Amino acid sequence: MSNQELSDGGACCSPLAREPLTEDWAGDLARMFKALGDPVRLRLLSLIASHAGGEACVCDISESFDLSQPTISHHLKVLRAAGLLDCERRGTWVYYWVIPSALQQLSAVLLTESGPVVPSETCTSTEVPA
Amino acid sequence: MSNQELSDGGACCSPLAREPLTEDWAGDLARMFKALGDPVRLRLLSLIASHAGGEACVCDISESFDLSQPTISHHLKVLRAAGLLDCERRGTWVYYWVIPSALQQLSAVLLTESGPVVPSETCTSTEVPA
DNA sequence: GCCCTGATTCGACATCTGTCAATATCGACG
DNA sequence: CGTCGATATTGACAGATGTCGAATCAGGGC
Numbered sequence: 001m002s003n004q005e006l007s008d009g010g011a012c013c014s015p016l017a018r019e020p021l022t023e024d025w026a027g028d029l030a031r032m033f034k035a036l037g038d039p040v041r042l043r044l045l046s047l048i049a050s051h052a053g054g055e056a057c058v059c060d061i062s063e064s065f066d067l068s069q070p071t072i073s074h075h076l077k078v079l080r081a082a083g084l085l086d087c088e089r090r091g092t093w094v095y096y097w098v099i100p101s102a103l104q105q106l107s108a109v110l111l112t113e114s115g116p117v118v119p120s121e122t123c124t125s126t127e128v129p130a
Numbered sequence: 131m132s133n134q135e136l137s138d139g140g141a142c143c144s145p146l147a148r149e150p151l152t153e154d155w156a157g158d159l160a161r162m163f164k165a166l167g168d169p170v171r172l173r174l175l176s177l178i179a180s181h182a183g184g185e186a187c188v189c190d191i192s193e194s195f196d197l198s199q200p201t202i203s204h205h206l207k208v209l210r211a212a213g214l215l216d217c218e219r220r221g222t223w224v225y226y227w228v229i230p231s232a233l234q235q236l237s238a239v240l241l242t243e244s245g246p247v248v249p250s251e252t253c254t255s256t257e258v259p260a
Numbered sequence: 261g262c263c264c265t266g267a268t269t270c271g272a273c274a275t276c277t278g279t280c281a282a283t284a285t286c287g288a289c290g
Numbered sequence: 291c292g293t294c295g296a297t298a299t300t301g302a303c304a305g306a307t308g309t310c311g312a313a314t315c316a317g318g319g320c
Binding site: 035 | 164
């Protein structure tokens with residue numbers, strides 16, 4: 001995977017709204033978004049991100065779900081394959097943590113002309129320059 | 131399944147990293163992320179967002195894909211059901227446009243402690259799993 | 261060495277998803 | 291009114307996905 005598109009040369013807006021995504025990049029982003037497209041995985045990510053120290057072991061977070069441990073492990077694997085998590089074994093336990101740059105990249109892609117704030121509620125006007 | 135309850139109301143950071151997502155919210159967000167978890171839909175969204183005027187008719191964007199017209203229509207329906215797009219019929223054509231607040235919400239959720247701030251605890255390695 | 265605990269992998273299953281061809285709907289134009 | 295072009299809906303189908311139980315792997319303690 002190539003996550004180098006973060007620093008787009010001279011791009012003032014999000015690439016999503018600036019120009020059509022290339023197929024390659026769309027596929028790359030879609031894999032990450034698809035990993036987030038499951039409530040269990042979203043909660044897993046949130047649990048890990050909000051855990052003390054920014055990391056958590058499986059035994060700790062699996063208690064928050066009604067799912068079997070293999071299922072939790074499967075979801076963690078999906079998140080890791082998508083590049084959103086990383087993990088490390090320490091003795092008996094395996095600790096997971098979030099990869100901040102991955103989330104940041106996704107967040108940046110979604111930042112369109114709307115920007116971080118929406119001052120005007122009447123969005124009917126199309127203010128996008130041609 | 132007793133998660134730690136809300137600490138306090140004033141959320142200064144992203145809720146994803148502040149505290150575990152509630153099941154309701156995770157389900158809501160997951161529906162939107164799942165809609166983005168397909169390269170075709172991502173490109174559709176990008177094509178519409180980057181189109182002149184911020185909106186595009188189906189006949190225009192469908193040319194960029196090798197997919198059948200019903201498939202394009204299906205993906206547009208998914209994006210609309212997720213609250214990411216809205217559409218309007220004008221004569222023969224149907225125009226679609228992006229709902230900025232939806233993308234903004236998703237972008238905000240992903241803005242964790244990473245953001246503009248450089249994390250100091252887990253900066254030992256930035257390599258992603260292969 | 262042997263077992264015990266934590267975590268992953270495997271195999272199987274039902275369900276969901278993406279795709280197409282065929283058909284239907286909706287509006288414009290003779 | 292009939293037809294035509296643009297979208298949407300339906301039905302069907304292969305492939306992906308989420309889930310579990312069982313088996314397996316990895317360390318620690320006896």
